[in-house]
Amino acid sequence: MKYTDIAIIGGGLAGSTAAAMLGRAGVAAILVDPHAVYPPDFRIEKLGGAEQITRLAKTGLGDAVLRRATHDGVNWIARYGILLDKPPSLQFGIMYDDLVNTIRAEVPGSVQTIIGKAVSIVTSADRQRITLSNGDIISARLAVIANGLNVGLRHTLGIERKIVSACHSVSIGFDLVAVGRPVFPFPAMTYFSERPSDRIPYITLFPIGKRMRANLFVYRAIDDPWFREFRRAPVETLEAALPRLKRLTGAFTTSGEIKIRPADLYVNTGYRQSGIVLVGDAFRTTCPVTGTGCDKVFTDVQRLCSVYIPAWLATEGMGEAKIAAFYDDPVKRACDSWSDAKAHDFRKVSIDSGLYWRAQRWARFGNWLGRGLLRRLADAPFQTSPQSRHHPHPAE
Template identity: 65%
Template structure:
């Protein structure tokens, strides 16, 4: 016998869990299906930052309590060539992905049921959708929200085709950085930009999560590049070779714990317009972690779906393709997707492009950050920034953004 509900949410990661929490608050019956009772560790979003990104999260109504689990840093330094350019008042919330998902799941209330299982088949229809689970259960729902990220099995069964538009568009590397011979680093958080385009390392962002200083390093490399093996085997030496000026600010450092490496493809789907099934987050299309806009897309997708479209769809009979199409045509969603994709390509070009135009773009961004830092020092009464040096402290101005606000300034 089938379990009847209004909404079946397939996937309990960030997108699916926020969807469940929002629907629960709205009093809409839903079932959240995910094979993990407890969210497992995953090297994905580790920071939510900038007023825009935090604002998008807050529009879901879930952010305030969830972010109490995060480490808030109100200031981020921007640096390059071994000098701090600017101190930016950019709020950053450092939080591991599984901690974030768990905090969101704790906000699930109301008429939402969680089932620990995998969805193995979906049969869409004009009125109700049938979902078969790995434990033998069947769910009958008016709408299926497919929020299962990069898992393509169900999409293939539904006739949805994934196209990779840019294989290994970027590589994300995560590890803990610790100061050697000192109690702490001299900065609250920092984004350090590339020194050479041929290093193919656009930036490293350093931010606290609890007592740890977390590092997210990004690279434009092939997945079989020897450099990736080097960053795993000898991370300090490889990092120093790619960003030699970083040590001028951080002082001597060591890499602790596992070095996690995650390639990211840019993908789009075709054939997703169908009755009764809607795709959100990475299940719809992926973006580049270098720009930090992936969480913006998740927050935008689920906020528009739960606050705007689902209440309208449930108000009338049926769940035909014409209804579902309204979500994909939502101007706010379209604008966010386009903005994210544009940044993915632009950031890559401005980071590694060899033409005079892209070289000029890099220097222009450097000049803008430097100018903001100079203006900051002129308008504030505080002393110049102290920058660590092996022999003495040197000063300079600086600014920053986080991996999401980076995309607007880098």
């Protein structure tokens, strides 16, 4: 029997972040995961936006993560083969396994890591008994369930998954390689769909190291023959769906494995129980199209580890009323609601044929075009001044 205050079940992004935060705070914790080193997995490949980077910073892990990631600096925005804007960017490309393993490297040695899988939990208002696949038994005051999409353990606790939107979106990941030139002309680019009928919200191109990574998002059923065609002939299928993309990229081909991952939107019922708390995708999923998955994980874990666990450990017991405070946290609830609304709105604005959503698409196009024009006008004096002609920018 191993005794601890906190047992963290699952060592993905949420679980590893929780282990690092609790260990740094001096909280006794054990992390349980089947993998000593997190394996390659097609999930998050990019962090981005001021709000998301701020949420990462609140975990205390921002510096370590961003040192490993690739900052693109500028992200081109385009549609219909037209470059709309070149705004400064806070996008950082990093493969999911590198992200998780970077965070795991920040977990202090005081946090024990057990290579195994939790197969059962017996809960109470005092201590939780967790049995692992390797025969170990952990007694913890609180079990943090951060095992993502694995529902088996939650089912043993009477927690049921409710599908809100089956196959809400599908993500496709691959490397894009320039043909006839050493590199692409852009640092990064987000290219929005040309036709709602193609059921594509956008493709995002961004660097990870020296690679140009592509994440293409699609609203189709996973058994749609379109996916088989994409695997067979990715360049031709992509060009058919986004025919004017090459005006900006030039000729391209793909490299490496093409990864395809469908995403269901689901919530759980029956999760308000003594002794356990769900975080990240174990609590509820979001749509990868919106890029809010990391926002939810960092918000969940930061609020739990910085606000609630220290207060819970200061008093006896770990009853349901205590745990409920985390789920009712206004910061967490606001992030969950925002992420959920964005998932549904993004799908509608991308593929809905109604007059309102068509108007929304044109409004967004006009907004980006206007921003780009204002940016070019603001930059024009600097580009045409004698000083700029005789003293090039160091990056030129």
